[in-house]
Amino acid sequence: MANQRESMHIDPYERTWILVSILMLIVFFGAITVAGLSFGVRVPDPVARVNPNKLEESITFAEPGLKEVAPKRYEAYIVAQTWTFNPAEITVPAGSIVKFYVTSRDVQHGFKLQNTNVNMQIVPGQVSSLMVKFDEPGEYDFICTEYCGIAHATMYGKVIVTP
């Protein structure tokens, strides 16, 4: 008890450890920022609101489906509902850029396009949107990843990318 002076008593090793931790976090944060801004790995941003009870009156979701806006550039309007996607299948040629717009008619759903960076929460009243480029031909399942009732496990659709 000789020394009653108040202090933080930070051990030299601990000081180093703290500095390394802070440095690490700065590097990580830099990395995700670069990925977001330079490589375009984006997360959903608000695009539009809809009334889930009146989708048939909506300009875009009254007749959901694939719309070609330019050669190899598409917009896909999809309605999620218990327990299907409408449409459940779309076909595009390889090299296409597709912008997805997805909303829900009833409860919350998920929209995860396998083997891509498209993963969205589907919330009634909101439109979820992300863009993806399909380079490789093949079949890409989009599956519902949010619990939406008893048959949730059967809810999925697919994008067919033709050569």
Add this chain to the structure above:
Amino acid sequence: MSANTYQLTAKEKRFIGWHFIFAVAALAIGSLFGPFQAMEHAGWNFYDKFLNHFFHSYYEGLTLHGVLNALIWTTFFITGFLTFTMIYGLKRPLRYPKLNALGWWMMVVGLVTAAVPILRNQASVLYTFYPPMKAHPAFYIGVTLVVVGSWIEGYGFYLTYYQWRKENPNTRTPLISFMALITMVMWQIATLGAAAELLVDLIPWSLGLRAGLDPQLDRTYFWWTGHPLVYFWLLPAYMSWYAFLPRQAGGKLFSDSLARFSFWLFLLLSVPVGFHHQYVDPGVPEGWKMVHSLLTYSVFFPSMITAFTVVASLENAGRNRGGKGLLGWLAKLPWNDPSVLAQLLAGILFFFGGIGGLVNASYNINLVTHNTAWVPGHFHLTVGTGVTLTFMGILYWMVPYLTKRPLWCKKCAVVQVWLWFIGMIIFSNAMHVVGLLGAPRRTPLGAAPYIPEEWAGHLLRVGIGGVILLFAVYLFVAVMIGSVLTKKKLSEEPEPPVADSLLDPQTTPRWLDRWVPWLVGAAILLIIAYGPQLVYQISTAQFTSPPFDQIFGG
């Protein structure tokens, strides 16, 4: 040490003990379903063959698993443990024991109220209860009562502390009581979100008093609470690692001041981070997601302090026991003590859980993991092991202390801890991997039509891990029951293993024992992180979602 001990009355011990009885009972029932879910993934579906005589569906089971394990086991254990650390740390009885008893009864009534609709398949909404999926109103009311009951127990702590402070104006708050208070204050700030969601939206809406809700706004309310909820689970485990484990291992706490500093940072930073659960939500702007991502990274910092201080305290213990060299002290730790073993193994798996958590928090990297099996894989390392195995370890000394009876079958307890550790490694690793491959969470994968061949081996490991965990959890329950029922008596009451710190806590800076600046700081951070978005989301809300409650099957 005898000058530091304090005798709890039989009544106080009974009050604390009942918290643990309810907690363990909830864990025993809730944990039954986890392994059945894991086995379903592996292709062994008992929901259609055996469980259907007792339960309506996979999701009724999954709701029970989430609510009983994540909400009830934790909340009941934590309020009991905090009651102990308040009384034992401050060395005085609760100021108003009847107030705390009221809080306790409210939690019990809430538990029963919520359990009835769950067991009738009228609340198969999982423990996140996202609207517009609608549960029976009793479910929401029950959950509210549990939370409010825990608040009232917290008010009892504050009033007790206020009285203690008047009697001891110049003493540093004893560390265990200090940590208990911060945990409770953080919880009360955190649950404001769920309170708004339940009281303003879900309860009136489920009773038919409101026609529609805005589900995006309710997600924002929910995750105001949902992330700090995990810190409410975690802080009592940290408390044990900081303030009990060093003594149990034979050493002292390495740094009292950094232990306190890290808890203040948890109070500041636990709450304003909820959008990192909403990175893929359509109604939250990218910029705000980025802000919360930065704040979430900041919470990693006090966790790193904790890692250093806890390991340094253990090194102190190992060297006291004769450990030499760079790592020789590790081998000297009392690995055969089930309470120490449980906390050491919990810490090891929590380290990996923390790394996975950092991945989830990393903004656009979350696109890969959101709502995949990776996420339950992750939180079974954190709440399922870092927290739960630590709580089990605490009970391995706490129950003998409360009952003055020896731990029944210490060897069983050691085996139990290893089984949990091994089962969780198998289960959790497989869940992480299959999640990265794209498997969704909350999905009976045995019934899903889109399962590629390459998932099969991992799903088998999920099932095997689940079976091992089933044995581990019931061995724990058996040790608990055996320890309460055993006829053997200890000749004297065991002393609770509260660690001393290497330096006198009186030399810890006074600003680490002041409340007002930290509470103001927490409020400012919340206003910055949530204020603009809450104003925006509330002012533009469209209450267009009616209830959906005919989708639970069964």
